[in-house]
Amino acid sequence: MSRTVVIDPVTRIEGHSKITIQLDDRGEVTDAHFHVTQFRGFERITQGRPVHEMPAIMARICGICPVSHMVASSKAVDDIMAVEPTPTGADLRRVINLGQIVQSNALSFFHLSSPDLLFGFDADPAVRNIVGVARANPQLAKDGIGLRKWGQQIIEWIAGKRIHPEGIVPGGVATPLTAEVRDRILDGVPEAIAAVERAIAWYKSDMLRWEEEAATFGNFRSAFMGLVDRQGNVDHYGGWIRVVDADGKALAERIDPRTFNDYIGEAVEPWSYLKSPYWKAMGYPDGMYRVGPLARLNVAERTGTPRADEELEKFRWRVGRVAGSSFHYHYARLIDTLHAIERIDALLRGPDILDTHVRSYAGINRREGIGVSEAPRGTLMHHYRVDDDGIVQWANLVIATGHNNMAMNRAVLQVARHHVKGEAITEPMLNRVEAVIRCYDPCLSCSTHALGQMALRIQLLAPDGTVLDELAR
Amino acid sequence: MSVYTLTIDGKDVAGSDGQTIMEVAEENGIDIPGLCHLEGIHDRGACRLCVVEIAGSPKLAAACVTQIAEGMEVTAHSDALLEYRRTITEMLFMERNHVCAVCVANNHCELQDTAEDMGLTHFDLPRISPKADIDASHPLFAIDHNRCILCLRCVRVCDEIEGAHTWDVMHRGLDTRVQTDMGIPWGESPTCTSCGKCVQVCPTGALFEKGRAVARGSKRRRPFLPWMKVVAEERGL
Numbered sequence: 001m002s003r004t005v006v007i008d009p010v011t012r013i014e015g016h017s018k019i020t021i022q023l024d025d026r027g028e029v030t031d032a033h034f035h036v037t038q039f040r041g042f043e044r045i046t047q048g049r050p051v052h053e054m055p056a057i058m059a060r061i062c063g064i065c066p067v068s069h070m071v072a073s074s075k076a077v078d079d080i081m082a083v084e085p086t087p088t089g090a091d092l093r094r095v096i097n098l099g100q101i102v103q104s105n106a107l108s109f110f111h112l113s114s115p116d117l118l119f120g121f122d123a124d125p126a127v128r129n130i131v132g133v134a135r136a137n138p139q140l141a142k143d144g145i146g147l148r149k150w151g152q153q154i155i156e157w158i159a160g161k162r163i164h165p166e167g168i169v170p171g172g173v174a175t176p177l178t179a180e181v182r183d184r185i186l187d188g189v190p191e192a193i194a195a196v197e198r199a200i201a202w203y204k205s206d207m208l209r210w211e212e213e214a215a216t217f218g219n220f221r222s223a224f225m226g227l228v229d230r231q232g233n234v235d236h237y238g239g240w241i242r243v244v245d246a247d248g249k250a251l252a253e254r255i256d257p258r259t260f261n262d263y264i265g266e267a268v269e270p271w272s273y274l275k276s277p278y279w280k281a282m283g284y285p286d287g288m289y290r291v292g293p294l295a296r297l298n299v300a301e302r303t304g305t306p307r308a309d310e311e312l313e314k315f316r317w318r319v320g321r322v323a324g325s326s327f328h329y330h331y332a333r334l335i336d337t338l339h340a341i342e343r344i345d346a347l348l349r350g351p352d353i354l355d356t357h358v359r360s361y362a363g364i365n366r367r368e369g370i371g372v373s374e375a376p377r378g379t380l381m382h383h384y385r386v387d388d389d390g391i392v393q394w395a396n397l398v399i400a401t402g403h404n405n406m407a408m409n410r411a412v413l414q415v416a417r418h419h420v421k422g423e424a425i426t427e428p429m430l431n432r433v434e435a436v437i438r439c440y441d442p443c444l445s446c447s448t449h450a451l452g453q454m455a456l457r458i459q460l461l462a463p464d465g466t467v468l469d470e471l472a473r
Numbered sequence: 474m475s476v477y478t479l480t481i482d483g484k485d486v487a488g489s490d491g492q493t494i495m496e497v498a499e500e501n502g503i504d505i506p507g508l509c510h511l512e513g514i515h516d517r518g519a520c521r522l523c524v525v526e527i528a529g530s531p532k533l534a535a536a537c538v539t540q541i542a543e544g545m546e547v548t549a550h551s552d553a554l555l556e557y558r559r560t561i562t563e564m565l566f567m568e569r570n571h572v573c574a575v576c577v578a579n580n581h582c583e584l585q586d587t588a589e590d591m592g593l594t595h596f597d598l599p600r601i602s603p604k605a606d607i608d609a610s611h612p613l614f615a616i617d618h619n620r621c622i623l624c625l626r627c628v629r630v631c632d633e634i635e636g637a638h639t640w641d642v643m644h645r646g647l648d649t650r651v652q653t654d655m656g657i658p659w660g661e662s663p664t665c666t667s668c669g670k671c672v673q674v675c676p677t678g679a680l681f682e683k684g685r686a687v688a689r690g691s692k693r694r695r696p697f698l699p700w701m702k703v704v705a706e707e708r709g710l
Binding site: 048049050052053055056057060164166169170174361363389390391 | 574575577606607608609610612615617660683684685686687
């Protein structure tokens with residue numbers, strides 16, 4: 001008799017979801033689904049609002065990545081106004097966005113994932129958490145908390161407050177940077193670099209423990225997408241969209257972000273509120289691609305900063321030019337963080353960073369605008385249409401976690417196939433199914449536009465849909 | 474001119490014939506809350522936040538439109554009045570769609586300040602959530618009816634100070650809206666001089682300068698503007 005395993009809710013992720021694993025008559029896994037069970041509806045509730053309010057409204061999508069949404073949203077409004085932010089305004093947006101990348105990457109790696117990596121996926125959940133990490137490896141926990149704090153402080157000091165800041169506005173930023181704030185941020189750079197380098201050293205020394213997981217945690221061929229600058233380096237703020245296949249061959253070299261709709265389609269499945277974007281040229285569901293820290297490293301030639309490039313070389317030596325396993329998101333996230341810190345340092349040392357011309361002004365000059373940036377979890381796209389008075393008529397958001405939807409489903413299936421034996425839900429399987437999703441650091445609140453808790457439920461279903469086994473956390 | 478003596482909250486005060494309880498209270502340092510009252514333009518008694526008790530009267534009176542009388546005993550502050558005012562404030566919120574976090578007037582809003590002063594921490598009344606529009610057709614300014622509390626300051630300042638009388642009121646009850654020139658889009662109004670006085674006097678984020686993002690101070694307040702009171706005095710209003 002075939003049946004389905006359901007994991008509900010999934011824990012230590014941002015948002016609410018459940019997993020179902022379908023078994024056939026012989027107890028073999030036939031399919032697995034990662035269901036996102038929450039719904040937000042921001043595309044609808046923003047209809048009728050003045051477009052200048054969009055960055056502030058869109059920031060409310062998430063308390064962890066408000067900055068990412070503000071950046072993409074402000075860029076979309078820039079596009080509607082047909083203006084470029086002033087160079088200093090753009091650079092300050094970059095710094096705030098990178099502060100966001102640092103703090104969110106730190107949250108994902110240290111607070112959510114390091115317990116699995118430190119204690120092993122089968123350790124007692126009572127120990128396998130950030131408090132356990134603080135007891136067993138105080139330096140690791142301290143570094144994670146310190147990095148997150150520093151990233152948050154950058155946001156607070158430049159943009160006004162840590163959560164839902166108001167400093168990123170259409171046309172640039174609201175206020176110029178002061179020398180005092182610049183110096184205060186720069187003072188924290190050496191410690192931030194030391195912290196992330198300690199984490200990288202620890203991860204590298206320990207990563208061989210996880211060969212089995214690296215081989216089965218979403219290890220498959222797919223395309224990757226990310227933003228790159230003119231030189232092909234990682235760019236978290238602007239530049240062009242680059243898409244490479246599993247061998248690193250460019251599927252699209254330099255896509256103007258404003259034309260993303262020509263390349264990306266969005267499929268909707270009845271079992272999830274999360275849309276499934278796909279690469280149009282390959283169709284659905286074959287056009288699966290991944291975004292996020294791993295994709296950024298796979299897509300770019302280099303990061304463009306010295307220490308991160310050095311680590312990137314070692315990364316590629318260990319896992320290949322295009323890393324296929326989603327397990328390596330963790331490793332990539334650390335290098336992404338190192339790069340972000342170096343880039344913040346370089347930007348703040350720029351000669352014009354204290355310039356007071358930080359904002360461009362304009363009215364409504366286009367009916368449509370698209371803003372694309374790199375959020376911690378990957379490429380983020382905001383697309384609005386307005387009327388002549390600048391009132392939003394239509395909005396569409398393509399969120400990083402959405403891009404990864406198909407890949408997350410594939411990864412869950414792979415892990416389930418590897419670990420589900422028989423008809424009961426086993427602890428190791430449960431732990432690993434959760435952990436594989438955590439690799440992608442999905443933010444479901446963002447991507448479905450919930451109230452919800454961070455939690456996971458797994459159900460094992462028979463072919464007729466009866467629940468054979470169920471585990472909840 | 475006759476001079477009357479009366480008490481407000483037990484304090485002996487005096488005022489001249491024709492003055493309102495609100496004016497006499499202000500002169501004597503007694504603060505009575507109000508959202509529609511604005512020095513320099515005629516009072517209207519629209520918001521009802523300034524309700525006070527007058528000894529011998531069975532009903533509450535709006536201090537901004539009630540003239541003083543000899544021997545009047547006014548209670549401007551009591552637990553019961555605070556409760557009334559809190560409920561009135563809550564009703565102002567419930568009638569439209571106020572979302573402070575993403576409002577241009579956030580931290581610069583008289584309705585928000587009043588709610589804080591009244592200790593209004595949550596809403597018990599059911600929401601009405603009406604469908605209200607935004608008119609952004611004017612090149613400089615916009616009105617978001619979601620945030621309008623119908624204080625009618627805009628109507629009065631446009632009529633009494635600017636002399637344009639672009640603004641007025643249409644419909645009734647819950648459907649009441651301020652309107653420009655018999656309900657045509659603001660941007661098409663032949664009478665609007667684009668002086669911006671309505672935006673200046675609006676206590677909430679209903680009237681705002683276009684293009685302002687949601688940010689602290691994004692609704693600019695210019696409390697130093699002398700024209701309101703001065704012009705009113707010159708015209709003998």
